[in-house]
Amino acid sequence: xxxxxxxxxxxxxxxxxxxxxxxxxxxxxxxxxxxxxxxxxxxxxxxxxxxxxxxxxxxxxxxxxxxxxxxxxxxxxxxxxxxxxxxxxxxxxxxxxxxxxxxxxxxxxxxxxxxxxxxxxxxxxxxxxxxxxxxxxxxxxxxxxxxxxxxxxxxxxxxxxxxxxxxxxxxxxxxxxxxxxxxxxxxxxxxxxxxxxxxxxxxxxxxxxxxxxxxxxxxxxxxxxxxxxxxxxxxxxxxxxxxxxxxxxxxxxxxxxxxxxxxxxxxxxxxxxxxxxxxxxxxxxxxxxxxxxxxxxxxxxxxxxxxxxxxxxxxxxxxxxxxxxxxxxxxxxxxxxxxxxxxxxxxxxxxxxxxxxxxxxxxxxxxxxxxxxxxxxxxxxxxxxxxxxxxxxxxxxxxxxxxxxxxxxxxxxxxxxxxxxxxxxxxxxxxxxxxxxxxxxxxxxxxxxxxxxxxxxxxxxxxxxxxxxxxxxxxxxxxxxxxxxxxxxxxxxxxxxxxxxxxxxxxxxxxxxxxxxxxxxxxxxxxxxxxxxxxxxxxxxxxxxxxxxxxxxxxxxxxxxxxxxxxxxxxxxxxxxxxxxxxxxxxxxxxxxxxxxxxxxxxxxxxxxxxxxxxxxxxxxxxxxxxxxxxxxxxxxxxxxxxxxxxxxxxxxxxxxxxxxxxxxxxxxxxxxxxxxxxxxxxxxxxxxxxxxxxxxxxxxxxxxxxxxxxxxxxxxxxxxxxxxxxxxxxxxxxxxxxxxxxxxxxxxxxxxxxxxx
Numbered sequence: 001x002x003x004x005x006x007x008x009x010x011x012x013x014x015x016x017x018x019x020x021x022x023x024x025x026x027x028x029x030x031x032x033x034x035x036x037x038x039x040x041x042x043x044x045x046x047x048x049x050x051x052x053x054x055x056x057x058x059x060x061x062x063x064x065x066x067x068x069x070x071x072x073x074x075x076x077x078x079x080x081x082x083x084x085x086x087x088x089x090x091x092x093x094x095x096x097x098x099x100x101x102x103x104x105x106x107x108x109x110x111x112x113x114x115x116x117x118x119x120x121x122x123x124x125x126x127x128x129x130x131x132x133x134x135x136x137x138x139x140x141x142x143x144x145x146x147x148x149x150x151x152x153x154x155x156x157x158x159x160x161x162x163x164x165x166x167x168x169x170x171x172x173x174x175x176x177x178x179x180x181x182x183x184x185x186x187x188x189x190x191x192x193x194x195x196x197x198x199x200x201x202x203x204x205x206x207x208x209x210x211x212x213x214x215x216x217x218x219x220x221x222x223x224x225x226x227x228x229x230x231x232x233x234x235x236x237x238x239x240x241x242x243x244x245x246x247x248x249x250x251x252x253x254x255x256x257x258x259x260x261x262x263x264x265x266x267x268x269x270x271x272x273x274x275x276x277x278x279x280x281x282x283x284x285x286x287x288x289x290x291x292x293x294x295x296x297x298x299x300x301x302x303x304x305x306x307x308x309x310x311x312x313x314x315x316x317x318x319x320x321x322x323x324x325x326x327x328x329x330x331x332x333x334x335x336x337x338x339x340x341x342x343x344x345x346x347x348x349x350x351x352x353x354x355x356x357x358x359x360x361x362x363x364x365x366x367x368x369x370x371x372x373x374x375x376x377x378x379x380x381x382x383x384x385x386x387x388x389x390x391x392x393x394x395x396x397x398x399x400x401x402x403x404x405x406x407x408x409x410x411x412x413x414x415x416x417x418x419x420x421x422x423x424x425x426x427x428x429x430x431x432x433x434x435x436x437x438x439x440x441x442x443x444x445x446x447x448x449x450x451x452x453x454x455x456x457x458x459x460x461x462x463x464x465x466x467x468x469x470x471x472x473x474x475x476x477x478x479x480x481x482x483x484x485x486x487x488x489x490x491x492x493x494x495x496x497x498x499x500x501x502x503x504x505x506x507x508x509x510x511x512x513x514x515x516x517x518x519x520x521x522x523x524x525x526x527x528x529x530x531x532x533x534x535x536x537x538x539x540x541x542x543x544x545x546x547x548x549x550x551x552x553x554x555x556x557x558x559x560x561x562x563x564x565x566x567x568x569x570x571x572x573x574x575x576x577x578x579x580x581x582x583x584x585x586x587x588x589x590x591x592x593x594x595x596x597x598x599x600x601x602x603x604x605x606x607x608x609x610x611x612x613x614x615x616x617x618x619x620x621x622x623x624x625x626x627x628x629x630x631x632x633x634x635x636x637x638x639x640x641x642x643x644x645x646x647x648x649x650x651x652x653x654x655x656x657x658x659x660x661x662x663x664x665x666x667x668x669x670x671x672x673x674x675x676x677x678x679x680x681x682x683x684x685x686x687x688x689x690x691x692x693x694x695x696x697x698x699x700x701x702x703x704x705x706x707x708x709x710x711x712x713x714x715x716x717x718x719x720x721x722x723x724x725x726x727x728x729x730x731x732x733x734x735x736x737x738x739x740x741x742x743x744x745x746x747x748x749x750x751x752x753x754x755x756x757x758x
Contacts, residue, residue, distance in 0.1 A: 015310075018371030021364045025254050028360075032257035035264050042269035043175045043212045045070075045205070045590050048340055048654065055589045062459065062585055063171050065541045066548060067104050069455040069586045070172075070205040072185055074165045075446050078198040081163050082141040084133040089192040090165065091130040096188040097167050102181050107166040108155055109141075113535045114148055115502045122506035124533035127151060149502045153451045153492050153552075162200075162449040169206060175213045182210045201442035204453050205587050208429050211439045215722040216275050223720070224278045227713045228252055231286035234712065238705040239293050243373045248289045251360045255285045259353040263345070272725055273342040273654060274349065276717065279729075281353045283713040284328065284666065287706040288361045291324075291673060292317050294702030296369075310370050318362055320676045323620045324669040325358040330612035331665020335658055337608055338601030340594065343658055350662075391704060392697035395748040399692065402749035409746060413639060420639065422646035425598050427591065427653045428557040432723045443556075451491035452554035456561065456588035458484070458568065460547045461581045468544045468580075469528070471519050474500065476577040478517055481549055483571055489564050492552040496540040503527045553588060561592040598657050606638075606660045613668055620672070621679065630671045633746040637667055637738035641731050650731065655724030659731050666710070667739035670703045671747060678751065692748050707740040 015021075049056050080086055091110040098106050105111075114127040127148055128141055136144070142160050145151050155164045169181050185202070189195045231252060236245045259281045263274060295313035304312055332354065335347025398405050433440050443453055460477060462468050468477075478497045485493045501516035504527060518524045540547035555561060565584050572582045610631070617627035638660055650656065677695035682688065714736065717729020 015367040015370060016363065018367040021367040025250050025360065025364050025368070028254040029250075029257045032254075032261035035261040036257065039260065039264050040267070040269050041175055041213060041216060042173075043209050043216065043271050044173055044178070045209065045587055046173060047269060047271065048342060048594060049590055050339055050341060053593065055585065055593050058459065058583060058585050059590070062457070062548070065546060067538055068168055068171045069457060069550065070169065071455075072167045072169075072182060072202065072206045073204040073446055073450070073453065074167070074185060074189060074199060075162055075201040075203075075442075075449060076164070076195060076198045077162045077200045077449070079161070080138070081161070081198070082138040082145070084138075086194055086198075087128055087133050087141070088130070089194040090163070093188040093192055093195055094165060096191075097165075097181075097185060100181060100184050102169050102172060102177055103167055103184075104170045105168045107164075107168065109145060109151070109163055112151065112155065113533045114144075115499070115506050115533075117506040117509045121530050122503055124531065149498065150494065154494075155450075157449040164446070164450055166204075167206075172206075175209055178206045179210045179213060182207060201445040203439060203442040203446045205429075205455065207442070208439055211433065211437070212272055212722065215720065215725070216270065216272055219272075219717075219720050219722065219725060220275055220278070223716050224256070224282070226716055227279045227282045228256070230712050230716070231282055231709055234705070234709045235286060235290065235293070238290065238709075239297070241373070241375070243375070244293055244369065247365055247368050247373070248286065248293075251289060251365055252282050252285045254360055254364075255353060255356050256281050258356050259349060262352060263349050266345075266349075268345045268349070269342070271342040271345075272722055273346050273658075276655075276725065276728060277346060277349050277353065279713060279717060280350055280662070281357070283710050284354060285357050285361065286709050286713070287666075287669065288321060288324065288357050289365070290702055290706045290709065291321065291669075292361055292365065294705070298698060306374070307370060310366050314362065314366060316677075317673075319620075320672045321358060321362055323616060323672055325354045326616050327613045327668050327672070328665035329354045330616060331609045331661040331663075331668075334605045334609035334612065334661040335601075337604035338657055339597045340601065340654055340657075343601070343654060346658060347661065388697045391744055392693055394744040395693050395696040398745050398748035399689065399752040402752040405745055405749040406753070409636065409742075413636075416639075416643045419646035420642045423642055424559070424649075424651045425595050425653075426557050426559050426651035427594050427598075428651075429591070430556040434721060434723075437721060447491070447554055451552040452489075454553040454556055454561065454588050454591075455586045456551040456553055456564065456584065457586040458549040458551065459583045459585050460549070460577070461583070462545045463579045465543045465545050468496065468540055468547050469521060469524050470579075471517070471521055471524060473577060473580060474517060474524070475519075476575075476580075477547075477549070479575065480568075480572065480577065480582075484549065484551065484568060487564060487567065489553050489555045489560060490551050491554050493549055494539070495549040496536060496547050499531075499536045499539065500524065500527060503531060548585070550586075551588075558592045558595045561588045562595055565589065565592060594654065598652055598654065602652060602657050602660065605657070606664075609661045609664050610635075613664060617668070617672070621675065626675065626679075629747065629750045630668065630675050632750065633742045634664055634667045634671060634739060636742040636746060637735045638663060640738040640742075641735045644731065644734055650727050653724055653727075655728040656731060659728065659735065663732060663735040663739065667736065667743070670706065670740075671743055674703065674743070674747060688751070692751050696744065696748065703743070704740065707736055710736050 046056060087110060090108055094106040094108050094111055097103050109128040110126060110130040112127050113124050115122055115124055127145060145156050146160055152158050155166060167181060167185055172178050189199050232245050232249050235248050239245065256278045259277055292313055295316045296309050299309035299312040329351040332347045332350035336344050338344060430440055430443055446453060467473060474497055477495060481493050481495055481497060484490055497517060500518060504518050505512045505516045507527060553561065553564060614627050614631055617630050618624045621627060641659060674695055677698055678691050681691035681694060711733045714729045714732040718726050720726045
């Protein structure tokens, strides 16, 4: 603690013993490695909602009585789908999947129920009896399937040229468990050549989360090493020395390993959101190292000896570096206001990681450099040697044209506000992948042949036992279901009403059409007494107090799903069902609820980051005006990011909602170094003009180098095939570039007007 206080006050103190510093640096990495093998990958839809969210509470309650609404759908297309040979192989695959411990039920032609009339009422049998495949011709089996009230649109296409095998797992909280079911289905299909030859698509909510899991693995395997390599390559180009780059590599490795290990120890899952933490930490560690190395380089230019160079560099960078960590940490901690658990985990882990960066760069790296970095640093010739002159030239231009720079900036802001207003809040699972991605193509094919894969449930809860046996209540439920079916977003709606109508028509021995629903309570009880199947009880519990209307939606965006929910809720308010409470559940409800949390979280996150960073800057510079001068240039790139989002149509989602906190926290770092150097020169009697230009010239090379490093590293994420990750990387890179431009233009202009410089 005394060491930190001495450095903070600008006095020289002994460094850690170099061997101890090296041992700690290597020890962090070695201790982290075993922990990393226990990393917990998960991208299940439930983890994006707080555990106490109403949708989660209702969903957990429904799972006690009803099956899971998520599924994997395999589609088969051909001309011989109803031949005994194909039906036999389809049934064998279904049986294999039914034996899987994580599978609840398999729905296909040979497993679903069919209600048909008999001489004494009706009977429940298999739609296609796997033990009697030779008793009918393929044309007869096809006719039977097409005449069924429920199969077309669910497990068979309307034209009969496609059939499906729908695997419904038990409620799985883990993506890896979903992947096991997904791989088991692929293996079951591959084991049957007849099935494999006509298998054309696999989709559904479970398949979507599995593809996201694959994206996490692919991105982590590619981008984390590349981020480190690019950072070290650019560091070598800028510094011109091998040993500092090796030390930098150890520092980056320690920070990244410790950050991910901390995530594992905290019990938090590794999601597409938290998977960006290693890239962020590698980039931020590289940037902080470059600030330290730039100070050492300046001390070398001043012809100081090696111990003096290290001491001088620490004196110049320690205090700004500390506040860099605090402001970046504040920006990341502001993400705790976003009520989406993976985003909150990203913010907390990132903030702790920045503290780790500070300890590694300013405590462990200096003694290692002092001991082993013995050759002289080059005074000239390393990469970006002319960047300082470029930065100074921009500063001079800004000072000479301060009013014009500020006026043009204000005009541009006012002119582009309409573009910012076009930014939409949207999350769309299918559009998270490219149109030519296998999951996108499979989803399109299945929705064209069958029905939408987005599940939504209308939950009906009666006031007492047997409430849902009342014919008047059933008639109101049917009225709601008929209205819902008419909505363009709904491909299919199914409830206990459909089963009762089918039973009543079969019992009467005739097609009753729209009058098939029983109007007498005794008839309802009689039908239920005869019924000996199981499918009905997937739609209503055995107390007949709670039921559900299952919807298959052909839309995938949170806004579109929300509109369906709001329209239906408005209809229910206008046409209430007596004695029945109506709510919404299912995967679609979880997804739609993200919209409100993203909007509210973005406002709170930005406000929190702005206020925290403003107060920290005021504390650092002992001036509220100075804090505003530093912060204003860093608001411009945020505005520019939202302009770009509105222009190209990038939505605010679970990934892009983090950008404001991340960019504001990172871009202000360079401003702190520039303004700190400016104040230092002012306090030593230097004129304001010279202080501004000399500060920019002195730190400009490091600032530009750091921007290049960060932009290159974040741009890597833009290569991801998972659009939230790609958009996050691209927008961060754009924001950092804009931050560099506005920093070199606006800050000198603001300082010039403050001092009324001519």
